[in-house]
Amino acid sequence: MAELYRYVKSKAGNKTVIANPGTHITDDIAPYADTFATTEVGANQYINGYEKPKSAFENDPKNASRIYHMIHDVPPEQYDQVLKLARERNAGWVYITSDKQENPLPPSEHEKHPEQDGNPYNVLPQNMESLTERINNLGKMPDSPTKHAEGKIVSANIGNSSVTTEIIDADSASGNLHAPKQTPVQRDDATDAQSAHHDQSGAEQHSGSAGHNLLLGEELHHANLSGLLNLESEAMLNYLGEHSSSLLSQARAHSGAHGIQGSNAAETFITAHGNHLLSGGKGADTFAFLLDGRSSGDRITDFNIAEGDRLVFAGEHMKGAQVSVSHERGGTQVNVTDSAGNSHSVDITSKGGKPLSDKDILSHVELRGPQEYHESAYHGNVNQHLPEEGHHSGIVI
Structure with a gap:
């Protein structure tokens, strides 16, 4: 059931x-x-x-x-x-x-x-x-x-041989919603094929068998997230690409920068309107942004490529989207502009302040869009579209 x-x-x-x-x-x-x-x-x-x-x-x-x-x-x-x-x-x-x-x-x-x-x-x-x-x-x-309990989200973990359920309450201190780590989920050939775009280390760190806590931006606490229930990491990100417009229409704008603090586990951050200060902590973290064209103040304080961190941008018009890395105001920014002209910029600081090459950063950027697009339109890291040298932006075609 x-x-x-x-x-x-x-x-x-x-x-x-x-x-x-x-x-x-x-x-x-x-x-x-x-x-x-x-x-x-x-x-x-x-x-x-x-x-x-x-x-x-x-x-x-x-x-x-x-x-x-x-x-x-x-x-x-x-x-x-x-x-x-x-x-x-x-x-x-x-x-x-x-x-x-x-x-x-x-x-x-x-x-x-x-x-x-x-x-x-x-x-x-x-x-x-x-x-x-x-x-x-x-x-x-x-x-x-369909709202279930007010201020709560129902999470279900489906393993290969068992089913466990848990009602997850809002964190009283931060207001963030936390879902438990996922137990292993049986993957089929189609799911494996969808995930084949990762390099080997990324596949190991972000596969369906890797547990991911779900952390939501404040603006999404009242959105209908029932479609995300029970989805493993990759399916969840595909869902964001497919339903980004609906989720954005339900998100509530907030003022100031909303801080979300991770832990020592792998986490998936999902944000929409407004600005956010994100700290992943240890583990392979996924920072997913719903592209609304109005958010440019998001910042990640401890982006760690070695641990498998990645950026995911989800939107309705990702076919033909352009991705670039810039260095302004003493920082590093990842910039995305979709085919409709909507832009999003995320400021990233590497863990420990270690410099990151533009090529390494772009290899950990992914785009998700509606399923009717060809897989290459939204799946895979951007680095595969780049020349070997001297060009630090990409376009998904």
């Missing part, structure tokens, strides 16, 4: 995924759908024989927008009672019908009494207008289930 949810979200990240187990779920499965139909019973059982859920997920009122109860065989005089119970049981979504499943009639009598054919969902409930009015009087609509 984890892999299915990941696949659906990678294809349609803005769609709501509804799972219908028809019974209570465990906390382990909670991250793998946006809404769960956890109850599908008749009115008698719902009123008199309801089994209380054991999971923390279903017992938390904050998850009401993700819980759906379906109750059939409800006579109109019990509508209010069932609605009240649904609210008490944290069901933000409820489907009530007087259509019957219990005590179905023989097929020969279905024509006279279609509501008793054993299918509780093919006849409208009695007093439909009254039922609708009752529901409308309950108050506002539930929040979108």
Whole structure:
């Protein structure tokens, strides 16, 4: 189920995924759908024989927008009672019908009494207008289930032989969202082919088997990131290229420079609008920037080629993008201009202040764009497009 949810979200990240187990779920499965139909019973059982859920997920009122109860065989005089119970049981979504499943009639009598054919969902409930009015009087609509918990992101680690899940809270000190290290993910031939553009050391440091913590810019905390869930490093970067416009439209601008501090693990930084001061720490870090054409004050304080650090620029118009290295104001800048004229500049300082050659820097710059572009339009390091000497910029064709 984890892999299915990941696949659906990678294809349609803005769609709501509804799972219908028809019974209570465990906390382990909670991250793998946006809404769960956890109850599908008749009115008698719902009123008199309801089994209380054991999971923390279903017992938390904050998850009401993700819980759906379906109750059939409800006579109109019990509508209010069932609605009240649904609210008490944290069901933000409820489907009530007087259509019957219990005590179905023989097929020969279905024509006279279609509501008793054993299918509780093919006849409208009695007093439909009254039922609708009752529901409308309950108050506002539930929040979108795709938001999951406010201020949190759900992360799932899928290994070759096991599935683990974790709900990740926002770091109270920095406001950054942290995802856990990924466990190894089985790679197929297509995935391996997509990653073949790296040199050998980069492939080892950035392959799907290397754990990566996810650190997000402040401006992305309220964006819909469900499509990123469960994606390994390379697939995540491809997703950024494919959906950069949507993510940028949801990002909220912030003033000043937003600082993000890494750790001693490999991390993936993702930023959009605004300026950022990024420190990767140890490990092979990926600094990914959504190209909005308005950010020019980003700075990396400890870029380390030896450890496998890299820059990734993702945008809608990366075919024909130009990449260059400049040396101004006593520093070193990596500059990208896409085919639509949007530019982005990142100031980099190497770890320990060790000088970096322009060619080395460009060999650790990657571009990601929409999947319909030819792979060379956004995949691979820029260095392969450069002459051997005397030219320190590149164009992706």
